Amino acid sequence: MASPLKSLITDSDRYMASFKRYKECSIVYQGMQEFMDNLLPDLLPSIVKGKSQLNVLGVGSGTGDVDLQLFSTLHQNYPHVTVDNEVVEPDPQPLRIYRDLVSQTPGLDYIQFHWNEMTLQEFQKQWKEKKINKKMDLIHMFQVLYYVVDLEGVISFYQSLLNKNGKLLITLASCDSGSVRMREAYKNQLCPGETNPSTGKIKKLLDSKGVSYKSYILPSDLDITDIFTEGDENGEMLLDFLTNSYHFGKTASPELKAGVMKFLRRPDCSVESDGKVTLKINFELLVLDQLI
Template structure:
């Protein structure tokens, strides 16, 4: 298989990453599916288990918060039990933070009671900045599709345990091992993608940190028609996200680009709708309790 010569990690191009993420969220119906899950499973199985007095302020931490759509869905549910919430948003991508800020501004009435502490930082930068201050603890921590970018998961969860209040909870979302992006990561190691972190890796790290957890699978199908059939701006952005490489059509050799397209075609789901081609992109929700 031909090697890519000019391929760079998508995460290094903040604007392209933000654009391609929004396309992925749209074409996987990620927000709609997660909204259903958060409105049903979350209140009964997670929110009621958080040990924090309803009369006091709920301290929330979002790590790698992205454009904020999923976090806002969670915050709306939390507001049903806690009238005052502080959400510390740790997100290194300025384009994502600005999108999140715009979303929060548009939903001011719905999110009344939430105050945001915006941090354009990686988790490592956030830790370094706060390490000399009195330890601040949180009742609820969110990590949505971000665990791929940490080298030592056990150390990350040890840290999260140290800043999690007793009776607090962590909700992590990660793509399932048998879904399109983890599969392509293993198929094309020459791309400088994120590590092929699996659900089992997360489970091992959580267990080593001596935290209890349960797992719930959320089914998501991705409409990949635009990047597998024909040409479109949206299709190119989606392919960038699937390969975690910006402008992959221009930076990969013709042979490699063709191999990538053929590979994704080979794992298209047999179910079809109006001639569309779908890829499986289920995720696991890992619910962790201290």
């Protein structure tokens, strides 16, 4: 029987609300802050060396808050460097929020923005068809490759856009994360076509091709207590984001919903303390260089 579940990504309003709720319950932004404060300043010197302008490509930038955080760190450390920034984002709603954020944020005149309302696959196709030979100093894909089937093709294309000393930054949940374990266990019952990528899969792929990379862990635990309160709307949205399903609570069979919720409580997925259930999630940042 065909699955009654529909991918969350097909409904922009619900996707954005669920992702917002996810960010509010997660320490992911502390993890990203750690990246901005401690890791990025170490990566920048080799990227910026000898340059007065950086070509940057943001893939799946969403509402752009992480992108602007990144530029703020860059600008603090290298105030003389200007930025040419290609933004690739298929959903018009977050893209509009990103554009509004740019127009309302003072002091961004060192950045030139190019808005590409399309998927990363469409961008790739267009780039090849137009035979563009611009090279990038920094490409980032933060929490985006979940929605990609051809990981190998996508990573090798975007890596091929790197300039000498350029870096491709990828973050995804690592395979020991509770969310990844749960999706792996239920992949045949969740939305058809789900590939459940994790950094474990990407590293295996890169290792098999002899592509080198550096890896950093950014702890990103998630408070999922609300999921276990029947009828709690915040819990429902978190469950949607974790299963990547539109209204999972209303459309999944009772057996599937009960199975997923029980799985999330397994000790290898979450910890319970003082009535709070915390899902163990690690984001992993992979840093790739230009292919030689």
